[in-house]
Amino acid sequence: MTSVGGRRSGRARDERAERGIPEATVARLPVYLRALTALSDLDVATASSEDLAVSAGVNSAKLRKDLSYLGTYGTRGVGYDVNYLRYQIAREIGLTQDWPVVIVGIGNLGHALANYSGFASRGFRVAALLDSDRARVGEKVGELPISSLDDLEEIVRASSVSIGVIATPAAAAQDVCDQLVAAGVSSILNFAPALLAVPDHVDIRKVDLSIELQILAYHEQRKAAGLAEIKADAG
Amino acid sequence: MTSVGGRRSGRARDERAERGIPEATVARLPVYLRALTALSDLDVATASSEDLAVSAGVNSAKLRKDLSYLGTYGTRGVGYDVNYLRYQIAREIGLTQDWPVVIVGIGNLGHALANYSGFASRGFRVAALLDSDRARVGEKVGELPISSLDDLEEIVRASSVSIGVIATPAAAAQDVCDQLVAAGVSSILNFAPALLAVPDHVDIRKVDLSIELQILAYHEQRKAAGLAEIKADAG
DNA sequence: AAGAGTTTGTGAACGCGAGAACAAAATCGT
DNA sequence: ACGATTTTGTTCTCGCGTTCACAAACTCTT
Numbered sequence: 001m002t003s004v005g006g007r008r009s010g011r012a013r014d015e016r017a018e019r020g021i022p023e024a025t026v027a028r029l030p031v032y033l034r035a036l037t038a039l040s041d042l043d044v045a046t047a048s049s050e051d052l053a054v055s056a057g058v059n060s061a062k063l064r065k066d067l068s069y070l071g072t073y074g075t076r077g078v079g080y081d082v083n084y085l086r087y088q089i090a091r092e093i094g095l096t097q098d099w100p101v102v103i104v105g106i107g108n109l110g111h112a113l114a115n116y117s118g119f120a121s122r123g124f125r126v127a128a129l130l131d132s133d134r135a136r137v138g139e140k141v142g143e144l145p146i147s148s149l150d151d152l153e154e155i156v157r158a159s160s161v162s163i164g165v166i167a168t169p170a171a172a173a174q175d176v177c178d179q180l181v182a183a184g185v186s187s188i189l190n191f192a193p194a195l196l197a198v199p200d201h202v203d204i205r206k207v208d209l210s211i212e213l214q215i216l217a218y219h220e221q222r223k224a225a226g227l228a229e230i231k232a233d234a235g
Numbered sequence: 236m237t238s239v240g241g242r243r244s245g246r247a248r249d250e251r252a253e254r255g256i257p258e259a260t261v262a263r264l265p266v267y268l269r270a271l272t273a274l275s276d277l278d279v280a281t282a283s284s285e286d287l288a289v290s291a292g293v294n295s296a297k298l299r300k301d302l303s304y305l306g307t308y309g310t311r312g313v314g315y316d317v318n319y320l321r322y323q324i325a326r327e328i329g330l331t332q333d334w335p336v337v338i339v340g341i342g343n344l345g346h347a348l349a350n351y352s353g354f355a356s357r358g359f360r361v362a363a364l365l366d367s368d369r370a371r372v373g374e375k376v377g378e379l380p381i382s383s384l385d386d387l388e389e390i391v392r393a394s395s396v397s398i399g400v401i402a403t404p405a406a407a408a409q410d411v412c413d414q415l416v417a418a419g420v421s422s423i424l425n426f427a428p429a430l431l432a433v434p435d436h437v438d439i440r441k442v443d444l445s446i447e448l449q450i451l452a453y454h455e456q457r458k459a460a461g462l463a464e465i466k467a468d469a470g
Numbered sequence: 471a472a473g474a475g476t477t478t479g480t481g482a483a484c485g486c487g488a489g490a491a492c493a494a495a496a497t498c499g500t
Numbered sequence: 501a502c503g504a505t506t507t508t509g510t511t512c513t514c515g516c517g518t519t520c521a522c523a524a525a526c527t528c529t530t
Binding site for chain 2 (some may be wrong): 475476477479480500
């Protein structure tokens with residue numbers, strides 16, 4: 001409990017940022033970043049936690065607590081310097097560096113993702129587009145040509161890719177996932193409606209359109225049932 | 236506390252399903268449904284909570300508790316009848332009926348969504364594609380022609396649409412959202428990277444690619460930092 | 471028919487995250 | 501220079517969701 005702790009080096013570092021920002025907070029940092037960027041574009045120099053909270057759509061106490069995990073970047077009685085805080089959050093997330101990304105599966109969705117401008121604007125760069133259909137290899141999508149899935153390993157090594165996006169049909173997803181992991185990719189964003197198994201050291205997140213719609217349908221049905229009940233009681 | 240409760244009608248109903256399935260459970264029901272469908276396709280007649288939990292990628296106790304909110308559909312010592320449970324979950328979510336959906340913003344993403352086969356296979360039907368660009372009105376995407384955003388209200392009324400999907404640029408999202416709400420849509424799935432304000436009675440869910448990537452980047456950076464630290468300590 | 475073996479449904483403990491509330495620290499006005 | 505005001509950073513409490521653990525309920529074997 002005294003002096004040397006764990007495998008920390010001797011150099012003093014910011015204790016607060018050292019270990020463990022709660023996952024819920026991490027998920028909100030990009031939202032704050034977006035709000036700060038919007039304020040910055042409007043030439044707002046400083047903003048209170050309340051201002052920011054409104055822009056981000058969260059409770060101000062929650063926002064202050066979230067920011068406190070990063071460090072003490074605010075000034076009591078004043079608020080937060082918009083550009084300074086924006087930089088600090090960007091640095092914390094890792095957006096001060098460039099992240100090469102490969103997209104696997106260039107169907108309708110892969111196409112859309114390849115052309116998505118939100119990639120480049122936030123430090124993500126599409127390094128390659130891959131598809132298992134040999135007939136499509138060479139075809140251009142925007143600036144980039146489609147490469148063969150066989151070249152995955154070489155591309156990942158050559159461009160130091162650590163993030164992969166899966167936009168294949170569900171049936172192919174696990175196989176592609178395994179290949180990505182074997183090639184050295186350690187973060188995966190999965191758009192295929194399938195459960196993917198990965199080793200512990202690999203992070204995986206899924207985006208599932210169909211699930212989102214089903215959740216909406218559940219609530220929608222509930223609203224309709226409530227109305228029907230009121231009607232029945234009245235009649 | 237006795238006899239007549241709230242605005243319930245006199246008819247007895249299943250108390251369990253009557254009110255309030257936890258939101259976390261609702262979000263998992265579609266996952267269970269997918270797992271059950273997969274098992275059904277493999278002609279598996281019954282499955283234990285453990286089997287299902289593995290297929291769905293969750294803890295079996297959690298799965299049992301989730302299912303218990305719907306009713307008592309399992310048999311102790313045996314497990315769950317796959318097809319029966321599948322039907323019950325589908326009914327609970329509201330997938331026994333057909334949900335017409337409108338998609339607004341037919342750019343790259345809107346195109347991909349319009350052609351997404353996962354829609355139809357789960358009871359969602361694309362009723363119309365809308366775009367504000369008059370030059371594109373009439374253009375066909377798959378089977379459907381693009382309609383003008385001006386016709387939104389009529390389309391919503393004619394087809395009893397209650398779910399809308401926003402796939403426009405961020406700048407247009409709030410305006411489109413307001414129009415959807417005004418037309419009578421009460422559930423919205425938003426793909427635009429923008430915070431949308433809606434009345435209380437409207438449900439909204441967002442899917443944000445850029446945020447997902449940023450979350451992955453944070454963890455990726457963390458892994459890299461950890462490695463660097465170990466290297467530095469060793470050297 | 472009765473005991474052995476399974477598997478569900480649920481009570482209880484625990485941990486995390488949300489939000490209220492407040493002390494500490496900065497600015498501003500006089 | 502000092503009190504009033506603003507706003508942060510943090511402590512505390514509460515509720516929700518996850519997980520463990522076990523009694524109840526069912527099947528199967530003999």
